[in-house]
Amino acid sequence: MPALVFDCDGVLADTERYGHLPAFNRTFEEFGLPVRWSDSDYAEKLKVGGGKERMKTLLTPDFIAEAGLPTEPGALDEQVARWHRRKTEIYQAIIAGGAIPPRPGVRRVAAEADAAGWTLAVASTSAEPSVRSVLELAAGPELAARFSVFAGDIVPRKKPAPDIYEYAVDHLGLDPAAVVVIEDSRNGLRAALDAGLGCAVTTSAYTRQEDFTGALLVVSSLGDPGPEETTTEVLSDPLGADPRPFVRLADLAFLLTGAPRPH
Known part of the structure; x- marks a missing residue:
């Protein structure tokens, strides 16, 4: 899967x-x-x-x-x-304290992926307690429990080295060709690509101007429907996924095909 x-x-x-x-x-x-x-x-x-x-x-x-x-x-x-x-x-x-809101679309897309039987994971160079705190904030405790978490010092080199992604793929027994990584930085993208994984980027406060050459998709966020709608701004879409008004799981699944999308 x-x-x-x-x-x-x-x-x-x-x-x-x-x-x-x-x-x-x-x-x-x-x-x-x-x-x-x-x-x-x-x-x-x-x-x-x-x-x-x-x-x-x-x-x-x-x-x-x-x-x-x-x-x-x-x-x-x-x-x-x-x-x-x-x-x-x-x-x-x-x-x-709840002062930092989750990014749009994370819980929605993760829930859709879980319902479809996808494996869910977080791979980060931050300390594991910090990662788990943010994951529960973003996904909610019940959905967060469905994630495998790979974080901190479990690998010797931090991003942009591919170690954390290679570790996650090996530990979970994943087929690299069936993995979509969601990153926000050039360092993270490099780590994913060097691990042989496809990567979509949701730019964040410090990263919008970075070079994301090699990403399968670059968007402002995953976006969410109403009542507080956040639409996705598509910044780079080399495969023609056209994920608007917001990114769905089907758009991420399409990225794994590696072929231009018919319209």
Whole structure:
């Protein structure tokens, strides 16, 4: 059977700007670190996969000295791990507060895929507790329980490396030709493509201007029908799927055929 594999941040909910960024900055404040990331700073940090990895970009000799951090690599790693654990706690509290809405169409398309017998999964480089919090927000607890979750440090390399997708495909015994990945970033797209998987992109707050060459479909969102209708803006559609006014499971299934769609 086919499989639908979602990235988490930016795909299930627009969590980067309104969840991760404030959680990083509150963590820095709590630990007395001499840094606060602006919106533009964080847009650059998103080019680095993984929260701990983003934190480690701070660790220049000058920063280590100014913050009074240990210089021994193992002790530094332990310090970053403490920061990241606290950041994850703060982030989960933000998600639980309900201030960040799910992205349009995620629950609808996932429910349709589940009803059709598709395998559902999330593959993310974020910490697993964070991913599960966002998944429950986006899909609801009952549907979220139908997902397999692959996240955090279960693979050695983060996106854009394909490791997390290769791990998910192998663990679930999937046929790569029957998998559709939903991503929102160039790094995520590269990871999916290098794992041999077809990928559709729903652009998010920080990614709309990125290069999505190789994607089977690029849209503003999956969209949803009324009463609060969100229509899909099609940004790239090389196969002619024409998923309007919003993306349906049939449109994603069509992407697996790899052939232009008749009209």
